[in-house]
Amino acid sequence: MRWEFWVAVCLWPGLAQGAARPASAADVAREVREVSLDAGECYRVRDLVLPKDEARLFFTDGYLIFAKPVAGVRMSAVFTTDVEGGDAEVLMLPPNRGERRSLASYTGAPILNEHLMAAVLIFSDDTYPKLMEQIQKNEANQRVPEMGAIMAEHWTGPVRNIGASFQTRLVWDLLLGEPQGHGFFAASISGRKLGNFDLYYDRNAREQIVIGKLNMRDNHLFFDVWTSFVSRSFRNRPVDQELALDGFRIEATLKPDLNLSVVTRVKAKGGATPLPVLAFDIAHPMRISAVLVDGKPAEVLQRESMRAELLRNVGNEMFVVVPPAPLQPGREYELEFRHEGKVIFDAGNHVYYVGARANWFPNVGLQFAKYDLTFRYPKDLDLVTAGELVEEHEEGDLRVTRRRTSAPIRIAGFNLGQYERVRLKRNGYTLEVCANRAIEPALESKRAEMVEAMPGARQHEPEIMIMPPELSPDPEVRLQEIASEIASALEFMAARFGPPALPTLTVAPVPGRFGQGFPGLIYLSTMSYLAPQSKAIRSLDAHGRLFFSDILQAHETAHQWWGNVVTSAGYHDEWLMEALADYSALLYLENKNGAQPVAMALDSYKSNLLQTVNGKTVESTGPIVLGMRLETSKAPTAYYSITYGKGSWIMHMLRRRMGDDRFLAMLAGLRKEYERKALSTEQFRLLASRFLPPQSADPQLEDFFDQWVYGTGIPSLKLNYSVKAKGGALRLTGAVTQNDVDSDFSVLAPVEIQLGHGKTLTRWVRTGEGPAAFSWTLPSAPVKVQLDPNFSVLRR
Numbered sequence: 001m002r003w004e005f006w007v008a009v010c011l012w013p014g015l016a017q018g019a020a021r022p023a024s025a026a027d028v029a030r031e032v033r034e035v036s037l038d039a040g041e042c043y044r045v046r047d048l049v050l051p052k053d054e055a056r057l058f059f060t061d062g063y064l065i066f067a068k069p070v071a072g073v074r075m076s077a078v079f080t081t082d083v084e085g086g087d088a089e090v091l092m093l094p095p096n097r098g099e100r101r102s103l104a105s106y107t108g109a110p111i112l113n114e115h116l117m118a119a120v121l122i123f124s125d126d127t128y129p130k131l132m133e134q135i136q137k138n139e140a141n142q143r144v145p146e147m148g149a150i151m152a153e154h155w156t157g158p159v160r161n162i163g164a165s166f167q168t169r170l171v172w173d174l175l176l177g178e179p180q181g182h183g184f185f186a187a188s189i190s191g192r193k194l195g196n197f198d199l200y201y202d203r204n205a206r207e208q209i210v211i212g213k214l215n216m217r218d219n220h221l222f223f224d225v226w227t228s229f230v231s232r233s234f235r236n237r238p239v240d241q242e243l244a245l246d247g248f249r250i251e252a253t254l255k256p257d258l259n260l261s262v263v264t265r266v267k268a269k270g271g272a273t274p275l276p277v278l279a280f281d282i283a284h285p286m287r288i289s290a291v292l293v294d295g296k297p298a299e300v301l302q303r304e305s306m307r308a309e310l311l312r313n314v315g316n317e318m319f320v321v322v323p324p325a326p327l328q329p330g331r332e333y334e335l336e337f338r339h340e341g342k343v344i345f346d347a348g349n350h351v352y353y354v355g356a357r358a359n360w361f362p363n364v365g366l367q368f369a370k371y372d373l374t375f376r377y378p379k380d381l382d383l384v385t386a387g388e389l390v391e392e393h394e395e396g397d398l399r400v401t402r403r404r405t406s407a408p409i410r411i412a413g414f415n416l417g418q419y420e421r422v423r424l425k426r427n428g429y430t431l432e433v434c435a436n437r438a439i440e441p442a443l444e445s446k447r448a449e450m451v452e453a454m455p456g457a458r459q460h461e462p463e464i465m466i467m468p469p470e471l472s473p474d475p476e477v478r479l480q481e482i483a484s485e486i487a488s489a490l491e492f493m494a495a496r497f498g499p500p501a502l503p504t505l506t507v508a509p510v511p512g513r514f515g516q517g518f519p520g521l522i523y524l525s526t527m528s529y530l531a532p533q534s535k536a537i538r539s540l541d542a543h544g545r546l547f548f549s550d551i552l553q554a555h556e557t558a559h560q561w562w563g564n565v566v567t568s569a570g571y572h573d574e575w576l577m578e579a580l581a582d583y584s585a586l587l588y589l590e591n592k593n594g595a596q597p598v599a600m601a602l603d604s605y606k607s608n609l610l611q612t613v614n615g616k617t618v619e620s621t622g623p624i625v626l627g628m629r630l631e632t633s634k635a636p637t638a639y640y641s642i643t644y645g646k647g648s649w650i651m652h653m654l655r656r657r658m659g660d661d662r663f664l665a666m667l668a669g670l671r672k673e674y675e676r677k678a679l680s681t682e683q684f685r686l687l688a689s690r691f692l693p694p695q696s697a698d699p700q701l702e703d704f705f706d707q708w709v710y711g712t713g714i715p716s717l718k719l720n721y722s723v724k725a726k727g728g729a730l731r732l733t734g735a736v737t738q739n740d741v742d743s744d745f746s747v748l749a750p751v752e753i754q755l756g757h758g759k760t761l762t763r764w765v766r767t768g769e770g771p772a773a774f775s776w777t778l779p780s781a782p783v784k785v786q787l788d789p790n791f792s793v794l795r796r
């Protein structure tokens with residue numbers, strides 16, 4: 001599962017208290033939408049430079065026209081090279097090897113150096129004064145109103161179109177005032193060689209510079225991120241404090257047409273300075289009808305924006321709230337949101353699909369908070385959500401269920417249907433597993449529609465499957481089976497990792513080929529409810545059968561720890577949660593069924609990684625730390641194959657380096673040290689290195705991480721050796737040779753020497769360019785010498 005928002009929404013310190021505020025948010029938004037270019041503000045320009053940390057735009061020779069002011073501020077411009085010998089250029093050098101490699105994989109060069117024909121600029125930062133200062137300094141820069149009229153006519157449409165994508169953001173910046181400290185800059189560039197691409201410089205994002213391109217593949221729109229990084233002036237700078245939210249009280253009523261009408265109340269505390277404007281995330285279909293701050297109405301502005309949403313990469317929409325007075329630092333406020341929308345879809349036969357599972361109510365990032373959840377819904381349905389049951393009763397045709405979480409959680413989901421339920425108690429934990437009473441009908445067209453309609457589902461989850469209308473021979477038996485299976489997994493993991501996110505875990509079905517593990521609530525693919533002997537399961541390959549019958553539920557159970565107790569610091573670290581969850585599932589299966597299923601899963605992951613797209617392996621798409629940036633138009637399956645498959649392999653290789661006991665001790669240590677904390681890849685490396693056996697080679701795991709985590713490549717390895725007796729001593733000499741990887745590739749590979757009578761020696765050899773030679777003295781003649789017999793290295 002995935003839930004990390006790429007661009008975290010945090011709040012800036014705003015206007016000083018009492019400063020004049022422009023017109024209402026709605027008025028400003030209308031001005032943004034209706035902006036037009038200003039024929040009187042068109043210039044013939046030469047040698048303008050626009051630096052944005054690592055990125056630099058040079059308007060060498062051409063025309064520049066500004067838009068008319070919005071609420072008194074100029075926020076867009078167009079540059080073209082439509083003159084004899086006209087020229088402009090964008091230059092950018094990413095700050096590290098990984099980003100240079102990423103850029104090169106799209107553009108063919110590790111540096112961006114592109115001549116351009118035109119650029120549409122949208123900005124709320126200091127771009128306008130910076131350009132005007134240069135224009136006025138040089139007499140050669142002349143005002144050209146007649147060209148301005150032509151450009152205004154031609155370019156006003158594109159400017160409105162692109163600007164509309166950032167409408168909410170521009171309004172937010174305008175209302176905050178003082179945009180220089182935190183503003184935003186977007187250039188939609190028409191390059192001579194690279195075609196159209198976008199450059200963003202957003203002082204409010206976690207990574208300020210993003211360059212990428214919108215691409216279509218198989219009717220899906222991708223924003224391929226060429227490079228994205230923390231820009232020069234933001235390195236080593238503390239992150240602005242977010243609006244802290246806690247104590248959610250949510251009351252939701254499900255209407256017969258499946259619209260969900262919600263009142264969300266939450267306690268909010270601001271940062272270090274007064275906040276005149278607040279920004280929140282919510283799923284697209286949810287419309288906010290009112291917001292109250294301490295009972296007083298606030299203005300709310302909400303709008304969809306495709307380009308900005310793609311950048312944010314979730315089915316989320318940003319909306320802004322203007323409180324009646326700025327929120328004062330240190331004071332606690334109660335915010336109340338009224339919102340309604342269709343986030344539930346009917347798949348037929350009382351089978352439902354909850355679309356916005358994580359973002360059906362307003363939130364700021366994903367913060368740990370306590371929840372008190374009340375749902376009113378038709379009483380012929382069952383509804384499940386996170387937390388301990390407080391009360392359940394009927395009111396006319398409705399059933400009312402109230403649950404409260406006993407510990408802070410980051411996401412509160414719900415699910416509904418007509419369920420059969422099984423309840424189990426194990427070691428103080430309560431498990432409730434729900435199954436649909438019927439199977440959704442096989443309506444292909446309907447499902448295709450659903451996938452399109454569901455925010456977040458299109459790009460982030462495998463497609464909704466076409467389910468054959470076939471009930472397993474005995475659904476009761478299968479339900480009991482799944483329940484005892486998940487209970488065993490929960491018990492196995494709790495014994496090794498410590499307590500899960502919440503003491504009660506509910507499992508309920510979701511029509512689709514995926515699962516999602518929220519705190520206290522697992523969405524499990526309806527496929528997993530089918531009996532292993534059912535036709536739909538039998539039609540899958542061996543790994544597919546293993547996946548739906550065993551791995552998926554154990555993987556989602558493991559997310560109760562990895563993702564819900566320990567969380568990831570950002571999108572670069574999200575792989576850790578998936579790799580830990582997947583490998584924990586494999587550990588459980590190994591404990592239950594022996595080593596064979598684990599070997600099969602790892603083997604299948606490897607073959608997915610070695611599949612080729614345009615002559616390149618899927619694995620070579622990029623290092624695992626690129627996270628969701630691996631989901632590109634180049635290789636749409638790369639994100640899954642690398643995050644889950646290579647991620648599991650990385651955990652497996654660490655286990656082999658540590659040994660089983662130390663590896664399990666590391667998992668327990670991780671759970672303890674990072675309880676309700678965010679884990680970064682580097683923190684994980686340091687923690688893991690503490691669990692290596694004494695005197696290990698690569699004691700800080702720097703080489704291991706450079707190769708497998710920050711790099712790409714899957715080698716093939718070959719062992720040659722001979723045994724010679726010399727002067728009474730036995731010597732084993734030989735070499736390990738690697739192929740199919742770059743010359744700088746290097747791994748530690750184990751050579752196992754069986755000496756007879758059950759005695760075995762393992763020596764690790766570091767591979768590199770050319771054969772890696774070794775020569776060891778042996779106490780007795782070897783019975784067998786093998787390279788990596790326990791698949792300790794991901795290799796061909």
Ligand SMILES: [Zn+2]
Nearest residue numbers: 001555578581
């Ligand atoms: Zn997962």
